[in-house]
Amino acid sequence: MLALQILxxxxxxxxLYGRGAVGFTLIFGVSGxxxxxxxxIMVVAAVAAWASASFLGFGRxxxxxAGVLAGFLLSYATYFLVVxxxxxSRAIPRDEKEIFVLTGTLLWxxxxxxxxxxxxxxxxxxxxxxxxxxxxxxxxxxxxxxIVTFAISWLVIGLLWLLVNRTRRxxxxxxxxxxxxGLTLLGFEMANIHRTVWAIYGVLAGIAGVLLGxxxxxxxxxxxxxxxxxxxIVVLGGLGSVSGSLIAAYVVGYLETVTAYLVAPSVRSVxxxxxxxxxxxxxxxxLLGRR
Amino acid sequence: xxxxxxxxxxxVALLALYLLPFxxxxxxxxxxxxxxYYSVAAMAWDLLFGFAGEVNFGPSxxxxxxxxxxxxxxxxxxxxxWLCLIAGAAMAVLGGAILAVPALRLRGPxxxxxxxxxxxxxxxxxxxxxxxxxxxxxxxxxxxxxxDDRTNYFYALVFMTISGGLxxxxxxxxxxxxxxxxxQDATEAAALGFNVAKHKLAAFCISALFSGLAxxxxxxxxxTASVGTVVDISVGVQFIIAAVLGGRRTIVGAAIGSIFLxxxxxxLRPLGELSTFVVSGIALIVILFFPGGxxxxxxxxxx
Numbered sequence: 001m002l003a004l005q006i007l008x009x010x011x012x013x014x015x016l017y018g019r020g021a022v023g024f025t026l027i028f029g030v031s032g033x034x035x036x037x038x039x040x041i042m043v044v045a046a047v048a049a050w051a052s053a054s055f056l057g058f059g060r061x062x063x064x065x066a067g068v069l070a071g072f073l074l075s076y077a078t079y080f081l082v083v084x085x086x087x088x089s090r091a092i093p094r095d096e097k098e099i100f101v102l103t104g105t106l107l108w109x110x111x112x113x114x115x116x117x118x119x120x121x122x123x124x125x126x127x128x129x130x131x132x133x134x135x136x137x138x139x140x141x142x143x144x145x146x147i148v149t150f151a152i153s154w155l156v157i158g159l160l161w162l163l164v165n166r167t168r169r170x171x172x173x174x175x176x177x178x179x180x181x182g183l184t185l186l187g188f189e190m191a192n193i194h195r196t197v198w199a200i201y202g203v204l205a206g207i208a209g210v211l212l213g214x215x216x217x218x219x220x221x222x223x224x225x226x227x228x229x230x231x232x233i234v235v236l237g238g239l240g241s242v243s244g245s246l247i248a249a250y251v252v253g254y255l256e257t258v259t260a261y262l263v264a265p266s267v268r269s270v271x272x273x274x275x276x277x278x279x280x281x282x283x284x285x286x287l288l289g290r291r
Numbered sequence: 292x293x294x295x296x297x298x299x300x301x302x303v304a305l306l307a308l309y310l311l312p313f314x315x316x317x318x319x320x321x322x323x324x325x326x327x328y329y330s331v332a333a334m335a336w337d338l339l340f341g342f343a344g345e346v347n348f349g350p351s352x353x354x355x356x357x358x359x360x361x362x363x364x365x366x367x368x369x370x371x372x373w374l375c376l377i378a379g380a381a382m383a384v385l386g387g388a389i390l391a392v393p394a395l396r397l398r399g400p401x402x403x404x405x406x407x408x409x410x411x412x413x414x415x416x417x418x419x420x421x422x423x424x425x426x427x428x429x430x431x432x433x434x435x436x437x438x439d440d441r442t443n444y445f446y447a448l449v450f451m452t453i454s455g456g457l458x459x460x461x462x463x464x465x466x467x468x469x470x471x472x473x474x475q476d477a478t479e480a481a482a483l484g485f486n487v488a489k490h491k492l493a494a495f496c497i498s499a500l501f502s503g504l505a506x507x508x509x510x511x512x513x514x515t516a517s518v519g520t521v522v523d524i525s526v527g528v529q530f531i532i533a534a535v536l537g538g539r540r541t542i543v544g545a546a547i548g549s550i551f552l553x554x555x556x557x558x559l560r561p562l563g564e565l566s567t568f569v570v571s572g573i574a575l576i577v578i579l580f581f582p583g584g585x586x587x588x589x590x591x592x593x594x
Binding site for chain 2: 082085086089091092095098099100102103104106107108110111114115117118224228231232235239266267269270273274276277280281284
């Protein structure tokens with residue numbers, strides 16, 4: 001019974017973690033950017049879904065759509081206001097762009113967090129579940145929303161796979177991750193590719209935020225934790241590797257759930273951190289990463 | 292190199308800081324006391340980042356180790372303050388050496404993550420063993436450096452002056468140049484016959500030494516050690532922002548940045564919750580438009 005409970009909860013949590021991390025790793029793989037405002041974008045998506053459903057009367061589906069749109073817009077804002085100016089700046093030496101992007105997106109994330117907490121306070125917001133009700137799976141009472149979360153997660157990842165592997169535009173993304181210079185020589189505009197990947201990222205982060213809001217509830221205080229968990233999952237799986245991130249998300253999700261159920265909820269993140277240190281020491285490129 | 296005019300400017304500013312207690316209230320002095328301790332941690336971070344080229348996301352790991360070692364010795368054993376500080380610094384150096392091992396093997400984001408995880412682990416352990424460490428409420432410390440605002444202010448200022456002087460001297464010395472070379476191109480520096488590993492290890496230990504001391508001094512000033520004031524990631528982020536804001540690779544810039552952050556936060560206090568928003572916004576604008584920070588802008592105007 002307990003095993004089944006762990007299995008189901010772990011499944012839903014892992015699916016959530018996975019989708020949050022996929023966007024993060026995609027951005028890194030294609031444009032080499034570690035976006036430390038990731039958590040803030042997810043929180044804004046969830047809060048936008050919550051606010052438009054409860055104040056503006058958008059209903060549960062309209063609210064969810066508004067949340068995803070907010071994530072998309074904010075992702076574009078992050079790219080155009082923070083990341084691109086740093087990448088194009090002549091005053092910043094090339095080998096220091098990385099730390100400037102990290103510091104810049106970090107500050108941007110703090111600004112978003114403060115703005116959200118000022119406008120909507122930092123109390124947890126729960127987004128209306130897309131599908132209300134409870135379903136019994138082999139005797140374990142499971143909220144229908146957990147199943148929806150799981151299904152949407154995999155649907156989105158499946159669509160992403162199709163987009164990247166089966167369309168011309170998607171294939172340029174893979175090419176950009178492998179060899180940006182070669183792609184430029186073939187006449188592709190890198191700026192165009194970066195815009196595409198930030199758009200995909202925004203939608204992914206938006207969906208992740210809305211589902212997280214419906215599943216666990218989200219407050220502006222979660223920004224740091226969300227970014228840190230995406231960062232660790234992505235490094236565990238190998239920076240830039242989408243399938244690695246998915247596997248890592250399940251490892252982290254289950255490790256946390258098992259610890260929370262069998263040991264104590266307060267220590268749930270400790271085994272993950274230890275595993276992370278171990279992996280980084282022994283296999284720095286992560287599970288499926290390339291050096 | 293900074294022109295001699297700027298050196299004079301710096302000395303005059305430092306002198307003004309020493310004379311400040313004759314004019315301003317105890318409240319302002321208390322604010323600046325904290326800023327000085329923060330600035331030592333920020334300068335120590337700049338030694339690692341600006342010179343050794345190592346992005347340490349967890350400066351508060353080193354500060355926290357020093358602070359909690361000192362706090363627990365004082366709380367449970369009643370050890371004299373100076374001994375607590377030495378023990379705290381020694382513990383921080385040990386932590387720095389542990390961080391240095393992955394730094395020699397890993398690059399960029401991977402090393403950044405290890406330092407981030409180090410902070411999270413320390414934070415989790417402190418909360419987990421809250422019976423001994425006081426957990427999230429914090430640990431009260433029976434001894435304090437002094438109860439007088441001015442005395443505390445001078446302790447902090449002297450500590451900052453000495454640490455800043457030592458770090459600045461070190462960064463300008465031959466060892467500092469070798470460190471800078473290994474940070475920019477480790478292979479080439481090694482090919483020129485310099486021991487990169489030795490210099491980087493030393494940089495970590497020195498940075499940790501000053502961070503740990505700053506942490507120890509800070510908690511003996513505050514009279515309490517808590518996760519929120521010395522370990523939390525947001526504390527570490529403040530050191531990083533301060534160093535980048537003031538001008539990286541300058542040591543002095545980190546101190547200016549720390550003082551600016553704390554003073555700006557205080558001036559903007561009437562804005563309430565929005566003050567952090569505005570301070571982060573200012574820092575972001577500086578990073579985007581004046582990547583050299585305050586000192587970089589000053590230097591550009593001078594030449």
